[in-house]
Amino acid sequence: MSTKPGVTSRFRPPKFCFTCGVNRAAWHWPSVDYCYGCLPGGPFPAPSCERCGSPDYFSQGLCERCHPGSPHYIGQCKDCYAWGVYRGHQWRCRHCAWWASHNPLGDCRYCHRRLPIGERGACRLCIESARRIQQPGRDIDLDEGTRHGLQLFFANMPARRKLPLPAQSTRASRIVLDAEASAWEQPALFELAPDPEVLRQRATAQARDWTYRTDGIVFEHARQFGWSNRQTNQVRRSLKMLQILAPDGTTMVRATEVIRLRRYDAEGNIVSTLDVLDAAGLLIDDRTPHIDRYFDGKFAGLPPAMRTQLELWFDIMIHGSPIPPRRKPRDPATVKIQILGIAPIVTAWAEDGIESLAEISPELLLDSLPADAGKRHWAERGFRALFGILKGRNAIFADPTTGMPLTEPRRSTPLPADTETILAALNHSDPAVALATSIVAFHGLTNLQIRALQLTDIIDGRLTLPDGRVIPLAEPVRARLRTRLDHRATRWPRTMNPHLFVTMQTAPRLSAPSRQFPWLKAGISAQTLRTDRVLHEVQASGGDVRRISDLFGIGIESVARYLGVLDPDLSGHRPD
Known part of the structure; x- marks a missing residue:
């Protein structure tokens, strides 16, 4: 069992991966002894740096430049505090390394630190600070140079001496400097993690x-x-x-x-x-959306022209386009699936030397599509949107997807759920689990609809959905609803969250619960319960397509997927 490391352990180099011995372990707290490429079940793509967003992952969520234990981590000189030295140089700049090899160790007379000192009893930092205000033709005054503090520098660079301003222009120069200081905000040059x-x-x-x-x-x-x-x-x-x-x-x-x-x-x-x-x-709010980080991770290292074309497609897909050809913004989940479909193919093209998507022909596109029906379907959808947008923006000469048929996705066979599992979830000790299970098991709502339910959606035992459907709640659902509302009033009496389902994390705010709530505790998913409910309705109604479509709010194609599963005689009820 690992323990949280102290402050000093953050600066130690993390241990190497247990498997490859080349990369560093992904995390030292909590302890993960493998790199992302060697994790069991992997390899997995390493995340971007939490601090700067760099893809050069090192360890503990940081890249090679930001992790204090990395050989490429930039720190300060241990003698003169100059910024810009590495661990491999023993945390000393070139000037201090030479100074330490030519001067003995002692206590500085001015800053009272124990380090190599020169003939005048001063360390190099005190001497350089005094030289900064040294007047031309005069010796350095160490007492005056160190009286008001020490001037820090960048490593391996000569310290510039401060030249006095002419007397007649001092006041005017100060006025200009004051005006500039009030008009501009100085950004941080580099970041130092505090203790x-x-x-x-x-x-x-x-x-x-x-x-x-x-x-x-x-x-x-x-x-x-x-x-x-x-x-x-x-x-x-x-x-x-x-x-x-x-x-x-x-x-x-x-x-x-x-x-x-x-x-x-x-x-x-x-x-x-x-x-x-x-x-x-x-x-x-400068947070980078998750879909942006996903896009950057999938298309890192592509040629500049190809990367520019993909960024144009991605921007229009996410934000839409008000100029002809106009396009509505798409849901980030849809864009993510399309990226997942086209990313391996685009990366393979770049590895083969293709610099631009304008070089893609219909024959090359067809040869590159995967054989699996599910992967091929989403790859075709993604490339249709990609090349359609690029052609509309005159970024390519011809659309290679023109006339290309769309492969139907592979559909799974819906199966009924285990009765014992459903009964266990319906009688669960947690009122939230019992209520959510009963709503889906009796009325077939989706997980998204369950999360979005609010207290005002239920009036007099009737549930009103955003699409206008009004559902009279079954008596078992009402009983579990009363239990859940009593538990909510006792557990969070002052919460202002309007949602029906409230958790410890969402009670102090107005957001909906996560998509895993409460199904992880229930031991069954909302989709499994909904599929079981639709199958029972198919059997009870004799395959009435219109009734099933209106009851569950699904399309005709989705209804056809359920018909004939339990009773082959219902195959005649399939729509033409």
Whole structure:
């Protein structure tokens, strides 16, 4: 059993993969002794860096540049604190390496550190700081140069001396500098990860001037959504950490900086902190959507022309196009499936030396399609959309999918569910599991419809769906509904969440539960229950296509999939 490492272990190089011995282990906490390429059941694609988004994964969610234990991690010189040295150089810049080989170890007379010192009893950093203000023709004054602090530099670069401004232009120059400083905000040049323990201590003992902006909203959210004292304190501590980490003068917080707090506070409430900052008008939402990260991961390393064409297709698919040829935006789930279908083929074309999608002929496209009916169907759908958009934008000369027939997807045979499993879920001790199972088992709703149900959708024992259907609830469903509502009122008496199904994570906010709730605990999926319900209706109605279509809100083609499964005599009821 692994334990959470201390601060110093973050800077040690992680151990090598147990299998290949070449790459580093994917995670050192929690302990994963394999790289992503050698994980059992893999290989799996390594994720992008959580800090900078780089695809060069190293370990612990970070890339080679961001992980402190990587040989390519850039740090500071241990003698002069200059930025830009590597572990392989013993954390010393070139100047300090030479200085250490020519001077003895001792205590610096000015900064009182123990390190190589020169003839005047000063270390190299103190001497370089004094040289910065040295007047031409005069010796360096170490007392004056170190009185107000030490000047840091970039590694392996000569330190520039500060030249005094002419007396007649000093005031004017300062006015110009002040004006520029007020008009521009200095971005961070590089990021230094703070000590998590010190950060938690400062967040507990200190607060900056943002507290008056956020505390009122925190307490208002706590009152409206029924936050516990623990959750309220978690959000306040996270806000104090953000205030401590932010540079002076910063008035806005980026969402990625809030998410990064998980590195320093494992018990922080990130979602509620984002809600408070958004309500306060202090949030800049710079989070990259999951579909964007998925696209970048699948099409990394392609030729520039091909990558540009794919980005054009992806942008129009996600956001649509208001200019002719117009196109409505597609659901990200649909785009993800199409990417999954075309990504292996496009990558293979790039490996064969193809630079642009304009080089693809109908013959090459047909030869590249997979033989499996399911994979071929989605590849054909993806390429139809891809080449159709590129042809409409004059990015290619001809559409190779013109006249290409669409392969029908392979359809599975629907089968009834195990009765004992359904009865166990209907009589589950968790009221949420019992209610969700009964709604699907008796009325055949989908998992998406279950998650979207709100308290106001049920009036006088009747359920109204967004598509206009009104369903009288069966008596077993009503009994489980009463039990669930009593449990909700007892467990979360002050929640403002309007959804019928509320969890510990969604009770303090207004979002719907996750798609796995409550089916992981039920031991059966909503789709299995819905399929079982449709099959029973097919048998009871004698294959009445119109009745099944109206009852479950599905199309004629979907109804035809269920007909004749249990009783071969119903095959005559298939639509023409």
